[in-house]
Amino acid sequence: MAMKSSAKRTVYYSYPPELVWKALGFGNQREVDPLTEEEFESREPAPNTVFTKALEVKQNEVFAFRMKARGFYATMRVELTPTAPCETKMTVREDVEYRLTSSYIASRFGLSIRQELSHFTAEINKRLADMNEMKSK
Numbered sequence: 001m002a003m004k005s006s007a008k009r010t011v012y013y014s015y016p017p018e019l020v021w022k023a024l025g026f027g028n029q030r031e032v033d034p035l036t037e038e039e040f041e042s043r044e045p046a047p048n049t050v051f052t053k054a055l056e057v058k059q060n061e062v063f064a065f066r067m068k069a070r071g072f073y074a075t076m077r078v079e080l081t082p083t084a085p086c087e088t089k090m091t092v093r094e095d096v097e098y099r100l101t102s103s104y105i106a107s108r109f110g111l112s113i114r115q116e117l118s119h120f121t122a123e124i125n126k127r128l129a130d131m132n133e134m135k136s137k
């Protein structure tokens with residue numbers, strides 16, 4: 001039995017891609033990958049720890065990364081597309097490969113990746129609203 005799940009979500013924000021990118025957490029272009037590729041592949045995360053590795057970063061357009069935890073590997077891809085002068089379409093896709101049967105079973109009774117993407121896009125919306133509110137003060 002393949003223990004995999006995938007989910008995709010598309011949302012529209014009434015903000016330009018530069019602001020959505022900033023809300024994703026890239027306002028200051030900080031370092032993303034403290035682990036080398038070899039360390040990422042060979043080391044095992046401690047309990048309740050997730051390793052991440054950037055796969056593709058194009059400012060204001062794409063951020064794709066791989067996650068590794070004790071129970072799963074996941075790949076997340078975020079794409080930003082301008083659809084109007086102040087509107088951005090954000091498409092988020094997550095593919096999960098469960099490393100442990102217990103993690104797969106837990107995902108069926110806990111937070112599914114569809115719910116996770118819904119929470120993720122809602123958090124971006126909240127950050128954008130907070131940024132807009134701070135700007136107007």
